[in-house]
Amino acid sequence: MALRRCWGLAGVAPRLLWNSTVLPGASVPGRTSASSHVSTHHGCKNTGSQLRRFGSAPPSTDVSYEQMKQLLAGRKAVVIDVREPWELREYGFIPGSINVPLGQVNTALQLGPEEFNEKYGSEMPQQTDNIVFSCLAGVRSKTALDTATSLGYKDVQHYLGGWQDWAKNEQNN
Numbered sequence: 001m002a003l004r005r006c007w008g009l010a011g012v013a014p015r016l017l018w019n020s021t022v023l024p025g026a027s028v029p030g031r032t033s034a035s036s037h038v039s040t041h042h043g044c045k046n047t048g049s050q051l052r053r054f055g056s057a058p059p060s061t062d063v064s065y066e067q068m069k070q071l072l073a074g075r076k077a078v079v080i081d082v083r084e085p086w087e088l089r090e091y092g093f094i095p096g097s098i099n100v101p102l103g104q105v106n107t108a109l110q111l112g113p114e115e116f117n118e119k120y121g122s123e124m125p126q127q128t129d130n131i132v133f134s135c136l137a138g139v140r141s142k143t144a145l146d147t148a149t150s151l152g153y154k155d156v157q158h159y160l161g162g163w164q165d166w167a168k169n170e171q172n173n
Contacts, residue, residue: 061157081093082102
């Protein structure tokens with residue numbers, strides 16, 4: 001019975017995914033907000049919390065070029081570049097970053113400190129360290145951020161512009 005009453009929500013999730021920049025409860029011209037569908041649809045008691053998990057990460061997880069420069073200058077973050085080693089050789093890398101290819105992030109963040117140091121040539125980040133993931137254009141770094149979060153890392157961010165943004169800004173300076 002409850003399933004039948006909530007079945008009408010099936011159309012809400014795809015709309016949320018399609019326009020993930022709209023925050024829950026925000027109004028969009030020509031559309032009813034997702035939260036109003038959820039809270040009032042045929043007496044369904046769903047508060048919408050299940051739907052919110054499909055939204056994008058909070059803006060505070062994105063790091064700009066200026067923020068990245070400040071973090072590196074103050075040595076306030078561990079920067080992990082998740083591109084493949086050949087990409088770093090061919091295009092370049094952010095000075096001070098550690099190369100851990102995306103396919104290895106899950107395993108790497110679960111290694112012992114000595115193993116991590118041996119494999120990646122750097123000190124292993126602690127779960128309380130500020131970690132900033134970077135890649136070419138901010139797509140793989142977001143995936144790495146999600147992986148680190150799922151492993152219990154608390155202060156994780158990603159450089160939204162990635163290497164492309166870094167190189168462009170460094171060229172202009």
